[in-house]
Amino acid sequence: MxxxxxxxxxxxxxxxxxxxxxxxxxxxxxxxxxxxxxxxxxxxxxxxxxxxxxxxxxxxxxxxxxxxxxxxxxxxxxxxxxxxxxxxxxxxxxxxxxxxxxxxxxxxxxxxxxxxxxxxxxxxxxxxxxxxxxxxxxxxxxLTTDGTRKRINGTFDWAYEEEFDCRDGFRWSPDSKHIAYWQIDATRIRDYLMLNTTDSSYSHIVPVEYPKVGENPSPARIGIVAATGGATSWLAIPGDPQQHYLTRMEWFPNTDAVIVQQLNRKQNESKLFICNPTNGSANLIATETDKAWIDGKDRWNPAGPAGWEWLNGGKAFVWVSEKDGWRHIYRVSADGKQEVLLTPGSYDISSISHIDEASNQIYFIASPENTNQRYLYRTRLDGKGKAERVTPAGLAGTHGYTISPNGRLATHTFTSYQTPPAREWITLPDHKPVIESESIAARVKPVPKSNVSFFNLTTEDGVTVDGWMAKPTNFDSTKKYPVVFYVYGEPAGSTVNDVFSVGSNNMFVGDMAKAGYIYVALDNRGTPNLKGAAWRKSIYRQIGRINIRDQAMGAKKLLAQHAYMDTSRVAVWGWSGGGSTTLHLLFQYPDVYKTGISIAAVGNQLFYDNIYQERYMGLPQENREDFVAGSPITYAKNLKGNLLYIHGTGDDNVHYDNAEVLINELIKYNKQFQVMPYPNRTHSISEGPGTSQHLHTLYTNYLLQHCPPGPR
Missing domain, CATH: 2.40.128 (Lipocalin)
Structure with missing residues (x-):
């Protein structure tokens, strides 16, 4: 809990x-x-x-x-x-x-x-x-007495929580006699000092222990302590704790051994150790390397990295790896010496839904034919079967499942670009509704969206990108309409998914289609689509370059293909990584994008945290030039169009210093723009009365003024 x-x-x-x-x-x-x-x-x-x-x-x-x-x-x-x-x-x-x-x-x-x-x-x-x-x-x-803000027992610091999804930092032993726990030593991590200037007549400092890119990680170690109290015994896991992370840890089900995953600082080498709590010894059982990075369990398990998928009472476990170029499921013996590929083929699994040892089946989410959708599959745990789709035909879109411990019942969720999110109870493996009258098929009707369509296009670089487009109401192909691009573009998320929110913009006050805008999203290389590791990892050391190139070349191709798109009225917007992409597009391709609204953007990659930035970009001590070439401030001098820059001064994720260095760079070159700081608001810019309404109004008014709607 x-x-x-x-x-x-x-x-x-x-x-x-x-x-x-x-x-x-x-x-x-x-x-x-x-x-x-x-x-x-x-x-x-x-x-x-x-x-x-x-x-x-x-x-x-x-x-x-x-x-x-x-x-x-x-x-x-x-x-x-x-x-x-x-x-x-x-x-x-x-x-x-x-x-x-x-x-x-x-x-x-x-x-x-x-x-x-x-x-x-x-x-x-x-x-x-x-x-x-x-x-x-x-x-x-x-059990512990040395805990402080920067010596953290049983939970994690900001960076571990944000980038590895690590929160709960202790585990009971199966016999209830001991607890294994993480200790994070952030004493050498410098504080980023946020300034609260509104809650009292004198400002006060809000410190956040935050390791910026290039700074050593917080050393982590794992200790074993008796539930009755006493001294902690520390596991002797090899390596310099300032140059690696301990991202997963669990007890074996029926022994007193502990298994630990260690990632090196670059996150391109994973090691599994079996540890003896009695003497602290750590035995290496498996090593995996990658030319780019290795994703953690939080990538393929929505519930986070806790837990270990044990089989046969701890004699084997399930593991996920991209080592053959696709995200696949493996069965691995407890000593690491034997492994069986359970999901062979040129496709990615998205996540594991359930392991049913009684029926020798593992359920997982995948979509081999359409990577913008999601379906439930299952296959044999012994590796002797072929993947079988469990989701029946007829409901094309995005499906999700929470399966009961006995593997016989599940909550089934469904959405598509024409179907609002819906839920039902089903039986498995036949995928029948428990109560027919409450089934999705019986009670949920699609909402016609004739103006919304999915497409793909191939840029002049030979890169094929997916996209969606929402045309204006009462569209007239003989007229010209403004185009607004919604972007993200980094490895943490994608924008082209078959879900109901496609084509809508919750930042816009009103209806963009009725106002007379064409709304578009594209997914560039490096976004986490189910297109194989090569697609996802091509962005390694290239954030701010190939993703920006793909977006811009995709936009140019789209604008050239459709005479009804007004090239004089092209806007782009995004939040966080999407805010950074917005800045890059506006600065690097000012002849394509005329207006940009950037929210909570990383202006300088050297200002973001070490776990995220070093995973995807390497170490600035070795390739600083990539960080410079990938930072929006490097290109700020090229601004020609209209820029609205928005940031919360209390953002503990993308710090406000990103805004100020960007503002300084724009001032340096006499670039005129509009900036809106939200005092003490975090990365979500949601705190305080009236904030969301103000933000949405600001966004809408700027778009209406600088990228006027309607046909011409």
């Missing part, structure tokens, strides 16, 4: 959820709801209001309930708050970490509380230290 998973029953045929404050069990097959705990049981002593429950978990015997409430955000997600334990027999509700005076832990400070496997203890983090509570006695044991 907090989790992103469905709360399944032990048999996998039902799930628990909070409904109107009550905890309810729903039988998936019948839809029958059974109250488990009523909201009146969630009232604290002396309060007439029940707790507002964000998440919960049961002990293995369901006798006690752990409640997560009063949450607060840590960087991206609400991962800290208060935890309460409800004894279902006695009705006692007590707060973890409570006490009198100095013995009480700070309110809203607990993180990642979870039961031990035997259900007798709870482990959690507070103020960068680990604690364990005994459920029977309520006794609290502090």
């Amino acid at each position: 907090p989790g992103r998973q469905t709360h399944w029953s032990a048999d996998g045929n039902a799930y628990a959820s909070i409904e109107q404050g009550d905890l309810v069990k729903t039988d998936i097959r019948t839809g029958h709801k059974t109250p488990l705990i009523t909201k009146d049981k969630f009232r604290k002593s002396g309060s007439d209001q029940p707790l507002v429950i964000t998440d919960f978990a049961f002990t293995p015997d369901s006798s006690q309930l752990l409640i997560f409430t009063n949450t607060a955000r840590v960087w991206r997600y609400n991962t800290r708050g208060d935890y309460y334990l409800l004894n279902r027999t006695s009705g006692q509700l007590r707060q973890l970490g409570a006490g009198s005076g100095a013995s009480a832990l700070p309110a809203q400070s607990l993180m990642y509380a979870k039961f031990s496997p035997d259900g007798k203890k709870i482990g959690y983090v507070s103020d960068h230290n680990l604690f364990v509570d005994d459920l029977a006695t309520g006794k609290r044991t502090q």
Whole structure:
């Protein structure tokens, strides 16, 4: 906890959820709801209001309930708050970490509380230290005492969380006697100092430990400590901790061994170690290298990197690799000596959905024929079968699945550019709706979007890119219309996917099609499409160059093909990496793009964090010229058109210094532009009353003024 998973029953045929404050069990097959705990049981002593429950978990015997409430955000997600334990027999509700005076832990400070496997203890983090509570006695044991803002036990620093999706940083041993945990040493990481100038009459500094590109990573190590307390034993994982990352760690299911994944600083070499907690020894069992980079589990598992996909009680595990040029699934023996390719062929898997050892099947998401869509497939775990599509024909688009532990039921989501997101319960492997009247096919009707179309084109460089286009309402091909390009263009995301949001722009106040705009998106090389590793990794050391070239050449080809596109009214916009792409296009190809709206952009690649930037660009100590050539400020002097630059001064991700160095460069060359700083707003620019409305109005007015809508 907090989790992103469905709360399944032990048999996998039902799930628990909070409904109107009550905890309810729903039988998936019948839809029958059974109250488990009523909201009146969630009232604290002396309060007439029940707790507002964000998440919960049961002990293995369901006798006690752990409640997560009063949450607060840590960087991206609400991962800290208060935890309460409800004894279902006695009705006692007590707060973890409570006490009198100095013995009480700070309110809203607990993180990642979870039961031990035997259900007798709870482990959690507070103020960068680990604690364990005994459920029977309520006794609290502090396992670590050296935690500070920059010495972090049981969770992670900003960079690990942002770029590896690492958050929960401790694991119970299978026998409940020990905890393995990460310790991140950020004491040598310099702070980026954000300045809060609005919350008091004097400004105050907000420090963020943030390793900029070229700075050594925060050293990480993994320790083993007894749940009853005592000294930590540290695993002796080889290598300089300032030159590698420890991105995954789990206990073996039936032994006291621990498996750890280590990535080198460039993230192009992965090593797997089996570690002995007793003596700390680390035995290397597998090494993988890549000429560019190796993606982590967070790329192919939406739930993040936690967990290890064990098979046969820990004698083997599932692994994902691109070593043959495609993202494939392998079965690997626990000693690393034997592996079997489970998904052979010239296609990528997108993610793993479920492992069903009882039926010798693994379910995964892929789309070999159309890389902008997603479907459920399955194949044999022994490698002796062929991939079989489970999603039936008839619903072309993007499908998602959350499969029950028994592999017999699943939530099925579906969307396409003509279909709003919809959900149903299905049975597997036949993919039939549990309740026919609630099936997607029976109740969801497509929304006609005759103005929206997908296409691909081949640029003058011989690169074929995918795209979509939304034409104006009452389109007249004999007229000329303005064109607005929506871009991202970096390895973290793509814009051309078969989903309902295609063709719409939530930043624009009103309807772009009715206003008279042609709206377009293209996916360049380097975006994470299911087109093979060569496509995705061609951008290595080339961010700010080949992705920009592909976008510009695609736009030129599109404009040349269609006489109804007005080349004098061409705009581009994007956020974050898309903001950087917008700047590049406006600066490097000023004869193509006349207006740009750039939000929260990296203006100088040397200002971004080391994990992301070094993964895709290398080390600036070795190839600094690539970082310079890939930074928008290098080309700012070429600005000819209209630029609106927007940034939050409290952005802990893409820091506001990016905006100021870009502004200085534009001033240097007397380039006129418009800038909008949002005080103390983060990367999402969403905080504070009126912010979103103001941002959308600003965006819309600038576009209307500098790229006027409608036919001519």
